[in-house]
Amino acid sequence: xxxxxxxxxxxxxxxxxxxxxxxxxxxxxxxxxxxxxxxxxxxxxxxxxxxxxxxxxxxxxxxxxxxxxxxxxxxxxxxxxxxxxxxxxxxxxxxxxxxxxxxxxxxxxxxxxxxxxxxxxxxxxxxxxxxxxxxxxxxxxxxxxxxxxxxxxxxxxxxxxxxxxxxxxxxxxxxxxxxxxxxxxxxxxxxxxxxxxxx
Amino acid sequence: xxxxxxxxxxxxxxxxxxxxxxxxxxxxxxxxxxxxxxxxxxxxxxxxxxxxxxxxxxxxxxxxxxxxxxxxxxxxxxxxxxxxxxxxxxxxxxxxxxxxxxxxxxxxxxxxxxxxxxxxxxxxxxxxxxxxxxxxxxxxxxxxxxxxxxxxxxxxxxxxxxxxxxxxxxxxxxxxxxxxxxxxxxxxxxxxxxxxxxx
Numbered sequence: 558x559x560x561x562x563x564x565x566x567x568x569x570x571x572x573x574x575x576x577x578x579x580x581x582x583x584x585x586x587x588x589x590x591x592x593x594x595x596x597x598x599x600x601x602x603x604x605x606x607x608x609x610x611x612x613x614x615x616x617x618x619x620x621x622x623x624x625x626x627x628x629x630x631x632x633x634x635x636x637x638x639x640x641x642x643x644x645x646x647x648x649x650x651x652x653x654x655x656x657x658x659x660x661x662x663x664x665x666x667x668x669x670x671x672x673x674x675x676x677x678x679x680x681x682x683x684x685x686x687x688x689x690x691x692x693x694x695x696x697x698x699x700x701x702x703x704x705x706x707x708x709x710x711x712x713x714x715x716x717x718x719x720x721x722x723x724x725x726x727x728x729x730x731x732x733x734x735x736x737x738x739x740x741x742x743x744x745x746x747x748x749x750x751x752x753x754x755x756x
Numbered sequence: 757x758x759x760x761x762x763x764x765x766x767x768x769x770x771x772x773x774x775x776x777x778x779x780x781x782x783x784x785x786x787x788x789x790x791x792x793x794x795x796x797x798x799x800x801x802x803x804x805x806x807x808x809x810x811x812x813x814x815x816x817x818x819x820x821x822x823x824x825x826x827x828x829x830x831x832x833x834x835x836x837x838x839x840x841x842x843x844x845x846x847x848x849x850x851x852x853x854x855x856x857x858x859x860x861x862x863x864x865x866x867x868x869x870x871x872x873x874x875x876x877x878x879x880x881x882x883x884x885x886x887x888x889x890x891x892x893x894x895x896x897x898x899x900x901x902x903x904x905x906x907x908x909x910x911x912x913x914x915x916x917x918x919x920x921x922x923x924x925x926x927x928x929x930x931x932x933x934x935x936x937x938x939x940x941x942x943x944x945x946x947x948x949x950x951x952x953x954x955x
Binding site: 558561563565581584593599603606610613625626668679692715746747753 | 757758759760762763764766768777778779780783784787788789790791792793794796797798799800802803804805806807808809810811812824825840845854855856857858859860861862863864866867868871877878880891892893894897900901914923924925935936937938940943944945946947948949950952953954
């Protein structure tokens, strides 16, 4: 798959074919992708917890907040919940700072997941204390992000931002999830080119 | 290219064939990849400055710090300096928080660059005030990361972490850049699988 197609297919999926489980070996291979990415000062302070079993998925699920812009939707129903999780933590014994390593790792994992036919969502609304207990994490590990994974069971489309500039995603009557994205030109502040590199 | 190969090829390159310039259209296409990525609360608060001209590259270069672990190397010499930059800032009028969006965007851009035959490096050691002046950024924009880009002119290899646990990258007598990466198993804190998902 060309890289742009991978990026386009990598939407934030929140509903899955829960019965289609993900082998642990796939989760390990995804972490190995993250292992090979850039890390600030090459500290490599991120640590990963891998959950593929049905019972532990059930324990992780209640620690997560879903889709803040869909207040009437309490998250995926049984049968459409994630089939696996990768929980990204940082070992505070190694660093007190976060330079963006977790974003680098999370994006790399999700792009790799899409290539394997899965999809997922980065969740930042997490009951971190409770999830750390569920996973039995060491005290020095601080949870930064949870990646929910599975075979997607929903359609997600990218729309232009509406005229009123509302960035909130929404779901239509057919259940299609719409994500407004800003126009390309609005993201570019300045550009400097010359004869050699002109567009 | 398979995604894992893309990740493996995407090393942090700091020396380039400076004369091989990057068309502005390529930089714009890379920002369009970042535009399509996940964004916390879908705020899409990142803003991008694109530099491909020789003279502006010369103005950006002195604002950057290079390779903290190579104290005797002051950065790439003329002729091997970056051929372009993408400067990632956040618009503080939109958010006061950084959830990792810049890591997501930076990694996506660099992976896209590798597919196009370029390579680059995320630089966090930046004279932000000076660079903001050089680029003429609005006061509300805070620079988070600089991506240095070009056609790589160095070999970068991933090594196992040495026994003493030293994470510092180093350069051998042949000029090959070595980056020690932790062993996969050391990054995985816990794993939970069952009969269906066992390895």
